[in-house]
Amino acid sequence: MLYSITLTYLHNQDELAHHTAGHKKWLADNIVGGNIIFAGPRVDGTGGYILANYPDDDAVKIALSKDPFIRYNLVSVQTDAVIAAIAAEPFAGHWAKEAVSLSVK
DSSP states (O other): OEEEEEEEEOSOHHHHHHHHHHHHHHHHHHHHTTOEEEEEEOTTSSEEEEEEEOSSHHHHHHHHHTSHHHHTTOEEEEEEEEOOSEEEHHHHHHHOTTSEEEOOO
16 A cells, blocks of 8 residues: 655754654665655655555554654654555566556656
């Protein structure tokens, strides 16, 4: 199942800096493990966004609980399960096999 995960900072950058390396390691480990598709900061600077693939709600909750930003209550988290109904061919082939895939020019 795909998950849209929005993080919103609850503390200033100085406090976040103490856990940024751990957060980035958690992201990298989950990307390498095949669960996080992409992640990055929101353009407005208020937090971050993650698109992830986990088998179910329990698996995503367990994974998120290991992120230092979440473990230390530095961010609020909005997690939504989503169904990919239509997607670019490479994306659909790997992460959303149930989606109608469209070729990318």
